Amino acid sequence: xxxxxxxxxxxxTNFYVIALINIVFSALAIAFGVSSAVTAxxxxxxxxxxxxxxxxxGILAMICFGLGLSWLLSTVxxxxxxxxxxxxxxxxxxxxxxxxxxxxxxxMLAHYRDNRKTIGTMITVCTLAGCGxxxxxxxxxxxxxxxxxxxxxxxxxAVLLIPAMLLTxxxxxxxxxxxxxxxxxxxxxxxxxxxxxxSECALKEKLGLEEQ
Amino acid sequence: MSGRRTVYEIYxxxxxxxxxxxSFTAIINRCDLNSKTGQDHIEFLxxxxxxxxxxxxxxxxxxxxxAAREYIALFSSLYQKLFDAAPEFRL
Numbered sequence: 506x507x508x509x510x511x512x513x514x515x516x517x518t519n520f521y522v523i524a525l526i527n528i529v530f531s532a533l534a535i536a537f538g539v540s541s542a543v544t545a546x547x548x549x550x551x552x553x554x555x556x557x558x559x560x561x562x563g564i565l566a567m568i569c570f571g572l573g574l575s576w577l578l579s580t581v582x583x584x585x586x587x588x589x590x591x592x593x594x595x596x597x598x599x600x601x602x603x604x605x606x607x608x609x610x611x612x613m614l615a616h617y618r619d620n621r622k623t624i625g626t627m628i629t630v631c632t633l634a635g636c637g638x639x640x641x642x643x644x645x646x647x648x649x650x651x652x653x654x655x656x657x658x659x660x661x662x663a664v665l666l667i668p669a670m671l672l673t674x675x676x677x678x679x680x681x682x683x684x685x686x687x688x689x690x691x692x693x694x695x696x697x698x699x700x701x702x703x704s705e706c707a708l709k710e711k712l713g714l715e716e717q
Numbered sequence: 718m719s720g721r722r723t724v725y726e727i728y729x730x731x732x733x734x735x736x737x738x739x740s741f742t743a744i745i746n747r748c749d750l751n752s753k754t755g756q757d758h759i760e761f762l763x764x765x766x767x768x769x770x771x772x773x774x775x776x777x778x779x780x781x782x783x784a785a786r787e788y789i790a791l792f793s794s795l796y797q798k799l800f801d802a803a804p805e806f807r808l
Contacts, residue, residue, distance in 0.1 A: 509800035516806045607793040615720030693806040697799045704795040708725045711788050
């Protein structure tokens, strides 16, 4: 296989995997946001006073739900384009011609140009969602937190809450990792767009547009 | 193909598609262009000698000329070169 084709295929597959993981985790984030919000709201009822931690947790859960939804919608938009390019690459397997490969590169570049802003937003959303879910994860299991001059001590609720807490922390980790990989992907493709701009001089010359 | 493309990418796509004779409508449909832009691009390529127009029975079809092959080859080599060297995206 040509090195350029192998590289292109590898990158598309990697990005496809990241987008797929993002879809799974953003769906989990939405579900968990809703579930945490409901738990926080229902938890309000029996208390006589105003339980600030519960209200805070409920608000945070709603914010995480919103971020999760935004995360999912953005990922789906990006995923659709990548999936069709990857499918074509898989169908053609080894017998892909140079022209077909160029066609896929042009498609990918057009898709990237179309979604450049979305990817930028996703980098921010994933980072925010990661931080939000991290706080939510800690908050889920936290029963008492005391900060004294001698140190910080925390008491966590029942062992049953640990899986939920781990899941939330897992979502946080996945979203922060996604943000990291999207940043890497974006950097590489931005560099390629710059390279194309530079190489346009040769195409201009070929078309006889230099003098215009 | 749709999406945001540079004018050079559109020229390449038109020339690739016109390896066999194509009508104006087929070209603009395939390349996702409106008729005004499509007309401008086709006129430009015809003017530069990359496309030849043949009218038969009142219908005009466009075919890429041998000169277009040079443009296609240059374009392909420039775009494939993007993946020959760094940078690369890895997990």
